[in-house]
Amino acid sequence: MKPWEIVIGLETHAQLATVSKIFSGASTAFGAAPNTQASPVDLALPGVLPVLNKGAVECAIKFGLAVGATVAEKSVFARKNYFYPDLPKGYQISQFELPVVEGGQIVLSVGQGDKAYEKRVNLTRAHLEEDAGKSLHEDFHGKTGIDLNRAGTPLLEIVSEPDMRSADEAVAYARALHALVRWIGICDGNMQEGSFRCDANVSVHRPGTPFGTRREIKNLNSFRNLKEAIEYEIRWQIETLEDGGRIEQATVLFDPATGETRAMRTKEDAHDYRYFPDPDLLPLKIDRTWLDRVCKRLPELPEARRQRFVTDLGLSAYDAATLTATLETADYFEATVAVAGKASAKLCANWVMGDLAARLNRENLGIAQSPVAAAQLGGLIARVADNTVSNAIGKKVFEALWTGAGQSADAIIEAQGLKQITDTGAIEKLVDDVIAANPANVAEYQAGKEKAFNALVGQVMKAARGKANPQQVNALLKQKLAE
Amino acid sequence: MIRASLKTLRAALAEKKISSVELARLFLDRIARLNPELNAFITVDEDKTLAAARTADARIGAGEAGALTGIPIAQKDIFCAKGWRTTCGSRMLENFIAPYDATVVTKLEQDAGMVSLGKVNMDEFAMGSSNETSYFGAVNNPWDKTRVPGGSSGGSAAAVAAGLAPVATGTDTGGSIRQPAALCGLTGIKPTYGTVSRYGMIAFASSLDQGGVIGRSAEDCALVLSAMAGFDEKDSTSLERPPENYSRCLDEPLAGLRIGLPQEFFKEGCAADVMSAIEAAIAEYKNLGAEIVAVSLPNAHLSVPAYYVIAPAEASSNLSRFDGVRYGYRAPEYADLTEMYEKSRAQGFGAEVKRRILIGTYVLSHGYYDAYYLQAQRIRRLIADDFTAAFQQCDVILGPTSPTTAFRQGEKAADPVQMYLSDIYTIAVNLAGLPGLSLSCGFDHQGLPVGLQLIGNYFAEARLLATAHAYQQATDWHLRRPALAA
Structure with missing residues (x-):
């Protein structure tokens, strides 16, 4: 049967x-x-x-x-x-x-x-x-x-x-x-x-x-x-x-x-x-x-918005679905994109679903009650996207925004001197200093120990108080060690 | 003053020949003297009445009086009036003090400044044609106290006929203004459905109920109707139309008016005396220049059966709120919820109300709805279409208001169908939602007044009143008064 x-x-x-x-x-x-x-x-x-x-x-x-x-x-x-x-x-x-x-x-x-x-x-x-x-x-x-x-x-x-x-x-x-x-x-x-x-x-x-x-x-x-x-x-x-x-x-x-x-x-x-x-x-x-009058006041519907997030903003189906779970989330997300730029949509999605969602969860808050406004978060994401700050520093700035330590990411970066160092000359100086001060690590690296390289990177970043552009540090360090 | 027209009363008040308080006192004294033999009033509250009269006098003194300020009126006990006991003629509401004003009360008392003399008797929940179903006792017809005044607005008609009030409000679901006006020798108008707000008017059959006026003349009725009618946002069935002055064409001549006589209203079933008075009135209208044309209302004979499906159906639902839970009568002893409902309603409602609740519940029941309720609604449509066709040929329809003059107390009380047939000429008007008016056009061999009914097309109230007024200028039937102790 x-x-x-x-x-x-x-x-x-x-x-x-x-x-x-x-x-x-x-x-x-x-x-x-x-x-x-x-x-x-x-x-x-x-x-x-x-x-x-x-x-x-x-x-x-x-x-x-x-x-x-x-x-x-x-x-x-x-x-x-x-x-x-x-x-x-x-x-x-x-x-x-x-x-x-x-x-x-x-x-x-x-x-x-x-x-x-x-x-x-x-x-x-x-x-x-x-x-x-x-x-x-x-x-x-x-x-x-x-x-x-x-x-x-x-x-x-x-x-x-x-x-x-x-x-x-x-x-x-x-x-x-x-x-x-x-x-x-x-x-x-x-x-x-x-x-x-x-x-x-x-x-x-x-x-x-x-x-x-x-x-x-x-x-x-x-x-x-x-x-x-x-x-x-x-x-x-x-x-x-x-x-x-x-x-x-x-x-x-x-x-x-x-x-x-x-x-x-x-x-x-x-x-x-x-x-x-x-x-x-x-x-x-x-x-x-x-009917027409009411229709004009109707928000874009979740289904349409989900599809637009995929086709227009290049989000994955999963991200689009998560971000359209409620109107507040979708609106918040789009407001961050409006500030950070369409090219950073994926980054915005990561921040909204990641750091923001986790923090809200921990404090048992809805997105509408977020202490960090969408525009503030968008401003922060823009600075991460244009390499003004690294992702790690970005988290610091986010925390500062959450606690109200500053009005905008830019103000916080400025006030706390968190701007990433991208000046090759400055980074080169730091790299040179670290190589000179750590002959043991240099020797280990040259003997084939990859781990020693990471220790050297850490030293450079420490000297830069986290603000040096990690990609540039890596490249310069490799180049100098190979010389 | 007791028999003066509203216009005369207004002039006397304006010229300070009499104050509103004095006028109210005059009527209150007369009520105290004559009401015991008529039972027209259920509730009189002299303090409230005199307080309202003093307010009216202040308005008159300040030059803020309208056409009706300071003039007394009797309110049918179906209209909720704040602070007044409002019984609807039922034990169910014997001790119900209304916490709010019906729109009609607001308009007539607060806005126009009329002075309420009290709440007048009526058939229980307006269900009846003789005023015998009232929990507060039957009302006696001032023309012959062994006879009924008609119903359901029997208290209104008896009060005005006996000079206990210059004018009264009424409501009309199947003839409840026109039939008592006819049986008491008065003028009564039920306007187009939706003209007078139903807010605060205790519902009997919502799609048929309509407030109106019973007075001594068309002129008086026009004045009061102008003050009580008008759009009310609290009543979704109220018509959104600009306010009207129903007195505006009272004095226009009738020449050229086409009066239609529906052949169905001139067949057997109508008392000979009534018919000869109607014939005489038709002759009078010819004298006044009206043209008489024959019309037909082929479905009119279906109006009583259709009405006694639709009205009880709506009533059975409207009266469900009287359950003893929040206000009104509750049986003193009961074992559980069901018994509380059953006993409260069994003891709180009278026999005629129960009969209609039973009929209404039956016709709405699963399996019967189509055969009764829907069928009755179809008939209702046909009846309305008949009138539309008739008004292609005439301006006003004329016929008897009631097949007989006032009948004896108890004469029809045991036979509901005979009782229902006393509304045979009036019910179709409610089903169609049209305005209808009754005026006195003579007397039968027993000296009892005969009523003439005029039916107008939608919104033709002013024309109906003018048609009645012209007749009342040419005749004096409306000025006759019953022989009561002075």
Whole structure:
């Protein structure tokens, strides 16, 4: 029998980075005291009405453009009716039959090294909706507390096709999507705060047969949980089937403590949400002009930028991919290139991915918080490239920039006298002095001991306080010793 | 003063013949005396009313008065008014104090300076045609206290007819302004959907609800409508149009006006007395120079069934927020969350509201949605198209407002379908979103007022009001008053 094939589709809720809620003027900031960010609209007082936040729509448009989807000229808000204490209206305003974004594709790379491969995951749709509030079950002496600060927070629900065939692919997709929504600035991607969370639809079947019955794992809020939950679910489904059991359509929850999934409700007790178009909101119309206006504000997309880094700047595919992991990194890198010059692009890549990344890591800082500005680093790289300083001295200058010892590489080089000595006459004098002062080493070298040569180079560099051009030192020393 | 037109009241206030406080006092005293036998008001708060009147007097004194400053008004208890108990006629909101003002309240009270006399009775959540579904008790028709005033704006109509208020706000989802205006001998206008903001007006059926005015004359209604209408960014269905003065063409002659009579409104099903009063009004319009043309609304007979799918569907969802969690009625005892919902809603809502929630939930259910809700929406489209075609041939459509005059309390209460049919001529107007007006055009053999309905094309409110005004200049039906204790 053919091996089991795994089929996974993800539904992702990305909280949109708007200042105010999707249908009211209340703030969306995280962490305020309960119910202090709930307006009459969020509280669903009698008589209030929703007014659509255009900013949230623009986020959806940006996303649609970024994934090459169709942004609907007309989409419709619908009411999803169900009772829950943290759902104040007794319905959620969402989009049902006509979503704002249809289709589209996410390109991802799965795995590492030789086993790495590229995969395209198709999107079904993405639609706008409002978040519910929170029910708090602790600290209320057997009662439930309701916090409506989150009620009405704008969400973009992004639904993929069931295109993924392993937990790794699902995680790679979620990571690529996470990077993209942050790149285009529509979501802060903060998973601890719930800004980006996934539901995974998982089923297994034998290739060539119809898809198996799926179970939906709800509310996975870390990549690790996503991976573990799917892996557990796959094992459980395969074991169940191989033991002669049947999979029943169900919604399940993942418990990170036990690493297991358990059924929350089955199809039999599924809600009838009684969707119908919300009569309080007109259909959402997006015309060409609006689309063009948003398009102009869209940053160059990661895929395009990656390719440009390879073709235009001559970077390796690996470097280009690393430097386009986030918009901040890509922008920082390009700003260093802008100062150091295109010819030094590879050097810039090395510095950004090497010394800078290591230092940021050590201090637990993001690139946006780097004490060394991109222009400062670019200035330093320019001096390394034109041999004003050696790579080793460059590291010293970098450290000085980091600690704020100087405003620019040039100022630091000037103030600390770090300029490389390239004057042949001066280096020749140093070489002559070292040869005269170290007859033992000279003799060893001439007897064929290569190591002795390195010792002599070290002596010259020491005499030059590290500033002599190493290539010139090497050449002159060889020449003099051969005389 | 009790029966004076708004124009007269304004002049009296401007000339300092009476102060706003004195005027409010006059009406408050009358409410105290007569309301017990009418039950038109749910909430009266003399302190609030007099404070508003004093503010109005200050504005008048400072020369900052508008056309309505200092004039009292009764507010239908469906409009949230900050600090006022706002019940919507329901036990569910028996103790709900609104923390914000509806846009209509802001416009009429804060902006125009009108003085609220209090909150008037209505069918529970505006669901009813007789005001008998109110948790706060039925309202008696001032023309015959054993009869209903119509509904759902029954308190508004009874208050104005009895002289407890010079004018009142109302809302109209299927006839709730026009039918009570007809049954109480008044003038009432429901403008084009989207003209008056729905913000703060407790929703019954969002795509049909529209605020408006019940007054004694078209002239009074025009003045108040001009102050309450207008674009509101807080209501996404509000129409973005420049403000209008609805009084602007009141005095234009009717010569050349084409009045359409839909044959469907002149068939059986309408009381003979009502029909003869309508016929007499048509004759009067001919005298005034109007041209009478026959038109047809072939799908009008489908309006009641379509309405009783769409309105309950929207209502079932709109009323979900009344769950006992955040405000409103919560059952005193319950074992768990589900029981809290069930008991709170079972005890907080009355029978008619529950009936409509059940119908609405049913028609939106999986497997029934297409057959009911979508089908009803298609019919709605057909009905709107009928009107568009009819308005190719005429400027204003005329017919009865209600098939009968005021019926007895309890007469139709046990038979919802009979009750629903009392809106047979008004419902199509809401489905199409058109403006409609009812005015008094005579009396039946029992001395009960008969209402004449005028329907206009979209945004034809000013023309409708002018058509009514011309009739009211030529007749005096609108000036008749019920025989109440003085």
